[in-house]
Amino acid sequence: MQREPQAFDRVLSSMCTEPHPVAREAAERFLATNPGDPGTYPTVAALEDDAIAILGEIAGLEDPAGYVASGGTEANIQAVRIARERAEAKRPNVVMPESAHFSFQKAADVLGVDLRIVPVDEQYRADLEAVRASVDSDTALVVGVAGTTEYGRVDPIPALAEIAHSADAMCHVDAAWGGFVLPFTDYDWHFGHADIDSMAIDPHKMGQAAVPAGGLLVRDESLLDELAVDTPYLESTSQATLTGTRSGAGVASAVAAMEELWPGGYRSQYARSQNNAEWLADALEKRGYSVVDPTLPLVAATLPRSTFDALRAKGWRISRTATGELRIVCMPHVTREMLASFIGDLDQLEVRASVPVVSDD
Amino acid sequence: MQREPQAFDRVLSSMCTEPHPVAREAAERFLATNPGDPGTYPTVAALEDDAIAILGEIAGLEDPAGYVASGGTEANIQAVRIARERAEAKRPNVVMPESAHFSFQKAADVLGVDLRIVPVDEQYRADLEAVRASVDSDTALVVGVAGTTEYGRVDPIPALAEIAHSADAMCHVDAAWGGFVLPFTDYDWHFGHADIDSMAIDPHKMGQAAVPAGGLLVRDESLLDELAVDTPYLESTSQATLTGTRSGAGVASAVAAMEELWPGGYRSQYARSQNNAEWLADALEKRGYSVVDPTLPLVAATLPRSTFDALRAKGWRISRTATGELRIVCMPHVTREMLASFIGDLDQLEVRASVPVVSDD
Incomplete structure (x- = not known):
């Protein structure tokens, strides 16, 4: 069997995570x-x-x-x-x-x-x-x-x-x-x-x-x-x-x-995940996206479909709500570094989108 | 966690087995x-x-x-x-x-x-x-x-x-x-x-x-x-x-x-399991138990409830059919040695049962 399991370093859509x-x-x-x-x-x-x-x-x-x-x-x-x-x-x-x-x-x-x-x-x-x-x-x-x-x-x-x-x-x-x-x-x-x-x-x-x-x-x-x-x-x-x-x-x-x-490890994990969700929500809001307040460690935000597809094409495992919003679950394997890298990719796409296309591009 | 998983060396009742x-x-x-x-x-x-x-x-x-x-x-x-x-x-x-x-x-x-x-x-x-x-x-x-x-x-x-x-x-x-x-x-x-x-x-x-x-x-x-x-x-x-x-x-x-x-490994496993089932059926029949012919690697035989309970008390994981027969599934982990040891324990019980009980026993 040649196939290798999915790495978790780009999984932002799952409600499952790497086992402890x-x-x-x-x-x-x-x-x-x-x-x-x-x-x-x-x-x-x-x-x-x-x-x-x-x-x-x-x-x-x-x-x-x-x-x-x-x-x-x-x-x-x-x-x-x-x-x-x-x-x-x-x-x-x-x-x-x-x-x-x-x-x-x-x-x-x-x-x-x-x-x-x-x-x-x-x-x-x-x-x-x-x-x-x-x-x-x-x-x-x-x-x-x-x-x-x-x-x-x-x-x-x-x-x-x-x-x-x-x-x-x-x-x-x-x-x-x-x-x-x-x-x-x-x-x-x-x-x-x-x-x-x-x-x-x-x-x-x-x-x-x-x-x-x-x-x-x-x-x-x-x-x-x-x-x-x-x-x-x-x-x-x-x-x-x-x-x-x-x-x-x-x-x-x-x-x-x-x-x-239970309980200490889960408590600190909750704090980490919740902080990450708030950081991500903040980062998305600053970029002009409409964000649903993350009252638990889960972020939803409006994002153009083309941007969503481009991020998936870069390997990000992201999903959408029934109404089409980007949905990111801050599970234990989702680190601040992953989210920063995700936002970095988003910024890159947005820059490209705002630059006029030239034939050599 | 102190608990250890069940070893398979006495499991004769399961339709699951040790993974390859x-x-x-x-x-x-x-x-x-x-x-x-x-x-x-x-x-x-x-x-x-x-x-x-x-x-x-x-x-x-x-x-x-x-x-x-x-x-x-x-x-x-x-x-x-x-x-x-x-x-x-x-x-x-x-x-x-x-x-x-x-x-x-x-x-x-x-x-x-x-x-x-x-x-x-x-x-x-x-x-x-x-x-x-x-x-x-x-x-x-x-x-x-x-x-x-x-x-x-x-x-x-x-x-x-x-x-x-x-x-x-x-x-x-x-x-x-x-x-x-x-x-x-x-x-x-x-x-x-x-x-x-x-x-x-x-x-x-x-x-x-x-x-x-x-x-x-x-x-x-x-x-x-x-x-x-x-x-x-x-x-x-x-x-x-x-x-x-x-x-x-x-x-x-x-x-x-x-x-x-598939197919070679399963073929030899089938042959091993089927041989074991026939060996066990034969061993039980020789001891006077009524055995259902094992047309696939699964043996059922009448056995007194007290004998069944005594074998379970010795650690054998065995089960019964709805009508109370002993039922043994010859899964891949079930070896001839395990079955011989099982029959050995059965023989020991039968010898004891046939010896008059004395007060010092």
């Missing part, structure tokens, strides 16, 4: 284990308990229950599935802001529930009036996002939980990306702040674990029963995951990263 | 990539095309289409999902033999389809008369298994495909475990042998790749459209997988293992 060295080491050691078969692989099954314990601590959840999923998509699908199973409606619906991740669209397709997508306010957060107006007796779940994919915004989680419960619906928080930075902010986002029922929180994003290490947390362990199927030939009684065989590497690396970095 | 050294090396190199985001990680996305090309060759599929899934469970769920989307019935049903994997139960739960479970014949293969009697105009999918989880049996795939298509249903083959041994047998099991529509075939089982590396193959690429959701902010247009972020390690290790081992 201790996470990589643990992933390599546990590469050949399967937490989906705890009777055969008891050590990694015990590690999964450790992972859920630390995730619970991070997310303000006493007596935490849940499992290490393949990622935020699986955790979101499973949360919708729990709500569907609990609902009495013939055709349950899920109410969520338009800022929610497309995995909820996948969940709705797979699970046969209706999605009611409500607008966001001028701060890109779920519009509470719209949520209230959309919830009805068929609503199984209200979704709030703690760290949106496009602008890093945090929905008003306590109010969403209240609306959900007033309609006998459940409340799920998608903190897949935000969960490892929000503990160092003033936001109300977790089980300790609001009466939420479930959460997606991914060690393999800001948690610096190796892929695949997502997290599903539930307030009440009995919620996992909604997901369980009997597992003959495995020496365990049931399986609540969406996948069967799972990666022991993901589980072990999640534990290693969280034991190493 | 080249697969491990590739997994470690690609640990920090995400084929779920091909715009950001183009190299691993190209590797996934290589994986599907080789899987197609193994499974007799020209112009192969599909993707590297988290495992057989995801591939089976997705096959049911494709069939559900194609079906016109309001409540589609899936017809499958009772020998099919429990992931189809999970698929039915998640996707809201009915499962019609039909008996097997005296050879533990789908009973064709029962399948015919169960199929009706609401049938979306007929499932055949090529290498069952409990007894390693291969259903009559061409006949199942015929029954499926005569009812305008699709036909899916679960070769998650069998796919890397069946090419060296006389069975009719793949796209070249029968008019099947989709297949689960897992590199991370007999293919010796690292978890997670399952495989979903479809005869016609347009079938994947049934699974696609739009993916804003990713620099690719749509995503057909069930999970979002995926493990580049799994993809890279699948390609490395298959390039190294």
Whole structure:
């Protein structure tokens, strides 16, 4: 095999990152284990308990229950599935802001529930009036996002939980990306702040674990029963995951990263990432681009499509929001030097664009 | 982290195995990539095309289409999902033999389809008369298994495909475990042998790749459209997988293992595993146990529960079929020496059981 993996030195678009060295080491050691078969692989099954314990601590959840999923998509699908199973409606619906991740669209397709997508306010957060107006007796779940994919915004989680419960619906928080930075902010986002029922929180994003290490947390362990199927030939009684065989590497690396970095390491990483985001936002603004205030370490700014394409042609891995803005995620591997080099390339393009083209150029 | 991964020297129950050294090396190199985001990680996305090309060759599929899934469970769920989307019935049903994997139960739960479970014949293969009697105009999918989880049996795939298509249903083959041994047998099991529509075939089982590396193959690429959701902010247009972020390690290790081992390495591994299974079956039969003939490298035998428990207490990772038989999977890491040591422990237990208990014992 001649192909070499992508280097991270120009990756500005990913919500994944280079695993922390201790996470990589643990992933390599546990590469050949399967937490989906705890009777055969008891050590990694015990590690999964450790992972859920630390995730619970991070997310303000006493007596935490849940499992290490393949990622935020699986955790979101499973949360919708729990709500569907609990609902009495013939055709349950899920109410969520338009800022929610497309995995909820996948969940709705797979699970046969209706999605009611409500607008966001001028701060890109779920519009509470719209949520209230959309919830009805068929609503199984209200979704709030703690760290949106496009602008890093945090929905008003306590109010969403209240609306959900007033309609006998459940409340799920998608903190897949935000969960490892929000503990160092003033936001109300977790089980300790609001009466939420479930959460997606991914060690393999800001948690610096190796892929695949997502997290599903539930307030009440009995919620996992909604997901369980009997597992003959495995020496365990049931399986609540969406996948069967799972990666022991993901589980072990999640534990290693969280034991190493929670809370001090994550706190300093948050500070570094947030500073970088603010520096980048500032640099873009100074150059006349319209920038969405980076309230978490994620920067969005308007940029002409031709400039975007030229930067991609220079090897920068950048992405766009649904409305076409440049979107840069300040993950742990994104350094100030990378951002300065990116801005340098942008400046060079702009200079060229402003110079009249001559035939020898 | 003090915990050490499970050694494989007593694992007789798993359908996963130690990754081949080249697969491990590739997994470690690609640990920090995400084929779920091909715009950001183009190299691993190209590797996934290589994986599907080789899987197609193994499974007799020209112009192969599909993707590297988290495992057989995801591939089976997705096959049911494709069939559900194609079906016109309001409540589609899936017809499958009772020998099919429990992931189809999970698929039915998640996707809201009915499962019609039909008996097997005296050879533990789908009973064709029962399948015919169960199929009706609401049938979306007929499932055949090529290498069952409990007894390693291969259903009559061409006949199942015929029954499926005569009812305008699709036909899916679960070769998650069998796919890397069946090419060296006389069975009719793949796209070249029968008019099947989709297949689960897992590199991370007999293919010796690292978890997670399952495989979903479809005869016609347009079938994947049934699974696609739009993916804003990713620099690719749509995503057909069930999970979002995926493990580049799994993809890279699948390609490395298959390039190294297909076909010669897999052929000799099959011969070794099959010989081991026959040796073990013979050893158990000689000791008076009733053994299911190992037509593929998987041995099932009746064994008293107390003996089973005593062997587990000695550290053997063994499992049972739904009816309680001992079940041993002769994976690549299972050597003749391991099996001889296992039989040695069994003999010791039997000697003890036949010695009258004295108070000093």
